[in-house]
Amino acid sequence: MLRKSMIIFLAHLFVTCAYASDIRLLGQSSYSRYGGTIKLLTERVDNSGDRNTGMLKIILWATEHRYKGGEMDGYILGESEIGRLPAQQAFVNIAKNVRFFPPRSGRYYLTMTVSEFRGGRYVIVDHANFDHRQSF
Secondary structure (H helix, E strand, C coil): CHHHHHHHHHHHHHHHCECCCCEEEEEEEEEEEECCEEEEEEEEEEECCCCCCCCEEEEEEEECCCCCCCCCCEEEEEEEEEECCCCCEEEEEEEEEEECCCCCCCEEEEEEEEEEEECCEEEEEEEEECCCCEEC
């Protein structure tokens, strides 16, 4: 039981930590779904810092409550690594087709996050909320 609790705790830490960062998700972000595939689009991921990033990943989340930072509690609908970003550089016009993972039936708020691999796990460094809830 202790081992199972520790695994759940560590999995929870994987998505709950957010750090102050020079990495920003800028411009328009969107998604489109085609059957078992989802296309993740974002206009720009910017690194205004003085260091190169760890591996970056964009993730589309479905949550019961609008995300306001901090702890993320929801379903990952799709995710894709986008690479490491040198200091003072940006990725532009990112478009990734990935496998779609449907959440449990219901209505959800959607959030696009950019996460960085730090200290052995991915941590959310910025996010963009979509305006309307989506039914699944």
